[in-house]
Amino acid sequence: MTADLGNNPSKRTGRLLALVLACATVALISMGTVWPNQSGSGVADPNAQLIASSSSPEAAVDSLLDQVARRDWNSAYELLGNKGEFTETDFVRDLTGAYGSLRSYASLDRFDTQSLHASSDQAQIRAHMLWSSVVGTFEDSRDLKVVRNGSHWQVAWPLVKEAVVPPQVIPVNYLRWDVIYRGAQDDWGAQDVEAPHVRIVAMHPVDRAGEVIIMGEILNEDVVPAFVTVKATLLDKKGSAIATEDSFDKISHVLLPKQVSPFRIDFRNVSMSQVDSVRMQPASNLVPASADPVIGIESQKLAPVPDASLSGQLVNQGGQVVNVAHVIATFYDGSGQIVWVADQYPSRALLPQTPVPFLISLPADVSAKARTYRTIATTYISSRFQ
Amino acid sequence: MRQAIPFLLAVAMWTSSAMAQSSSLQFPASIEAGTAFSVPTSGSGPATLYIVGPGDALQRKFQLGESIAFGADDLHNAGHYLAILAAGSSTQSTQFDVVASRQPAALSFLAKPSRLPVNLPNGVSGVAYIFDVFGNLVLQPQQVSFELSDESGAEQTRTADSHDGVAWVRMNSASKAGSARFQASDANVRATRIVQEVPGEPCAIHMMATPATGQRVLLQTEPVRDCNGNPVPDGTIVTFTETYAGRQSTVDVPLKRGIAQTELPAQAGALISAASGVVLGNEIRWSAR
Numbered sequence: 294m295t296a297d298l299g300n301n302p303s304k305r306t307g308r309l310l311a312l313v314l315a316c317a318t319v320a321l322i323s324m325g326t327v328w329p330n331q332s333g334s335g336v337a338d339p340n341a342q343l344i345a346s347s348s349s350p351e352a353a354v355d356s357l358l359d360q361v362a363r364r365d366w367n368s369a370y371e372l373l374g375n376k377g378e379f380t381e382t383d384f385v386r387d388l389t390g391a392y393g394s395l396r397s398y399a400s401l402d403r404f405d406t407q408s409l410h411a412s413s414d415q416a417q418i419r420a421h422m423l424w425s426s427v428v429g430t431f432e433d434s435r436d437l438k439v440v441r442n443g444s445h446w447q448v449a450w451p452l453v454k455e456a457v458v459p460p461q462v463i464p465v466n467y468l469r470w471d472v473i474y475r476g477a478q479d480d481w482g483a484q485d486v487e488a489p490h491v492r493i494v495a496m497h498p499v500d501r502a503g504e505v506i507i508m509g510e511i512l513n514e515d516v517v518p519a520f521v522t523v524k525a526t527l528l529d530k531k532g533s534a535i536a537t538e539d540s541f542d543k544i545s546h547v548l549l550p551k552q553v554s555p556f557r558i559d560f561r562n563v564s565m566s567q568v569d570s571v572r573m574q575p576a577s578n579l580v581p582a583s584a585d586p587v588i589g590i591e592s593q594k595l596a597p598v599p600d601a602s603l604s605g606q607l608v609n610q611g612g613q614v615v616n617v618a619h620v621i622a623t624f625y626d627g628s629g630q631i632v633w634v635a636d637q638y639p640s641r642a643l644l645p646q647t648p649v650p651f652l653i654s655l656p657a658d659v660s661a662k663a664r665t666y667r668t669i670a671t672t673y674i675s676s677r678f679q
Numbered sequence: 680m681r682q683a684i685p686f687l688l689a690v691a692m693w694t695s696s697a698m699a700q701s702s703s704l705q706f707p708a709s710i711e712a713g714t715a716f717s718v719p720t721s722g723s724g725p726a727t728l729y730i731v732g733p734g735d736a737l738q739r740k741f742q743l744g745e746s747i748a749f750g751a752d753d754l755h756n757a758g759h760y761l762a763i764l765a766a767g768s769s770t771q772s773t774q775f776d777v778v779a780s781r782q783p784a785a786l787s788f789l790a791k792p793s794r795l796p797v798n799l800p801n802g803v804s805g806v807a808y809i810f811d812v813f814g815n816l817v818l819q820p821q822q823v824s825f826e827l828s829d830e831s832g833a834e835q836t837r838t839a840d841s842h843d844g845v846a847w848v849r850m851n852s853a854s855k856a857g858s859a860r861f862q863a864s865d866a867n868v869r870a871t872r873i874v875q876e877v878p879g880e881p882c883a884i885h886m887m888a889t890p891a892t893g894q895r896v897l898l899q900t901e902p903v904r905d906c907n908g909n910p911v912p913d914g915t916i917v918t919f920t921e922t923y924a925g926r927q928s929t930v931d932v933p934l935k936r937g938i939a940q941t942e943l944p945a946q947a948g949a950l951i952s953a954a955s956g957v958v959l960g961n962e963i964r965w966s967a968r
Binding site: 466468470484485486487494512514515516517518549550551552553584585587588589590591592593594595605610666667668669 | 789792794872873877878913914915917925927929931932933935936941942943956957
């Protein structure tokens with residue numbers, strides 16, 4: 294049995310280390326209080342306690358966007374310098390959208406700011422907001438005018454007024470397919486409705502950044518609507534499966550007769566050198582479907598680098614509000630081969646006859662190859678699921 | 680006394696064996712399903728008959744020397760059966776077959792596909808399985824006739840002999856779209872299926888363009904038909920594409936009442952085209968008016 298008399302050298306070293314850590318902690322807390330973080334980026338934490346500051350243009354913008362991230366619309370609206378130009382309802386509608394659009398269910402994930410111009414009583418700051426939604430993230434960029442008001446700064450919010458369709462009656466001849474399947478009581482020889490005939494009309498695998506991407510197009514060659522999926526299996530030289538994936542949301546799952554959809558299947562952590570062949574498995578089911586609404590994709594333009602993108606406008610030609618739209622574009626090179634498939638979910642709802650912009654970003658190398666493109670739009674209407 | 684026990688057991692076994700031998704089990708080698716029959720027995724004393732077959736197991740208690748009667752519904756599943764007679768400690772077994780009735784009572788008719796394009800040679804297949812009243816496959820050759828009649832009344836008829844209970848044919852789809860009746864019949868038994876004969880690919884798409892309100896152009900196709908003159912079904916997508924000054928507008932429009940119609944921005948010099956699936960239509964160069 295041994296007794297610890299307190300003069301052990303290792304114990305003395307531990308006490309010294311604890312003292313140093315305590316001093317360092319106090320010093321760092323003091324530095325953080327006296328010189329707070331001045332970088333122009335923020336992580337939106339809805340649970341964070343707000344320390345409202347408007348001592349500088351950047352701080353005023355940060356405070357405002359913090360409140361937006363917390364969905365504390367009233368506090369955010371109170372921080373604005375141009376409240377007289379619009380109501381709080383208009384402000385909230387600008388940020389959260391309307392008609393159950395993608396914005397309605399999104400939250401501000403993070404933001405960063407960039408000072409464009411500053412003077413003693415006025416500044417221009419670009420705010421990049423990254424919103425997270427059920428289908429991924431989307432960006433919203435606003436140039437904010439910040440003006441000095443006495444000792445503090447206030448943001449003049451550039452309101453984007455969402456279009457409002459006046460009350461009216463829009464006559465539409467809807468076309469719809471309903472399906473009656475065979476029943477459990479039917480004889481085993483009794484017919485069932487035939488699954489739609491679909492065909493892959495193009496397929497192109499590429500090796501990109503160490504992963505295999507399979508892109509292609511699928512055609513519904515039948516006279517009835519089809520719910521389609523495309524599954525791909527990568528096989529090695531021995532014919533063994535390396536990986537299996539499906540196109541998930543990089544496809545229009547409901548195809549009307551003679552409609553073509555692009556598809557894209559990403560295999561992460563698989564390189565092309567491992568792959569000997571690919572087994573494609575298109576599948577289709579007959580489903581009830583509606584032929585409406587028709588979506589026009591207008592004024593599409595391919596922009597070159599540095600802002601390589603495909604932009605355009607979606608126009609809902611029907612009379613029903615489309616809550617969420619999905620744009621999928623196929624890009625072809627000069628020989629007509631598919632070089633890329635990309636998509637975007639516009640954050641605003643599609644109101645009848647009201648254009649909504651979309652923008653699909655392209656990698657620079659793809660932009661250099663892309664000569665032509667083909668775009669389709671799919672729609673999600675909440676009332677159909679009720 | 681202990682030495683006498685094996686002797687007594689041997690005598691008992693011999694006696695029971697002799698009794699079993701005296702009770703013979705004489706099933707017919709083959710019985711048609713659904714027929715009544717009886718099996719005579721000989722000997723005396725109580726006995727139990729067990730019959731085990733596909734989907735059936737029977738137990739009958741009777742007195743040896745009597746006939747065992749089977750009703751029309753007792754043995755109806757076709758297949759191979761085993762009969763075991765147990766009398767006292769002895770058993771005797773025999774095997775026999777139950778075969779399907781010669782009289783067809785039902786057809787299971789598979790017509791594939793249930794939907795196909797018009798004018799497709801050998802596009803429809805019909806397979807008929809012939810069953811008796813008990814659901815046994817009738818293995819004796821039967822002549823089955825198949826008849827495919829379209830909405831205009833035109834008929835194709837073929838006959839086929841069944842092999843092992845199955846008869847099949849291939850038929851052509853008609854040139855006129857509509858619901859075709861596909862019927863298989865054997866004696867007085869028939870089964871009918873409906874085959875949808877649908878229009879094929881659009882043969883030609885012809886589009887017209889006229890000015891619309893608000894700097895828009897109204898695009899409308901003529902009624903779209905396949906190469907046999909059948910109207911292409913409503914809902915079929917026609918894609919309109921307009922290209923101008925490095926920009927492009929597209930819209931996928933379903934046919935309604937045979938035509939596709941939409942509006943796109945009116946751009947002077949724009950090239951407008953229409954297509955459906957892999958079929959291309961005409962092109963229009965739009966000039967400002």
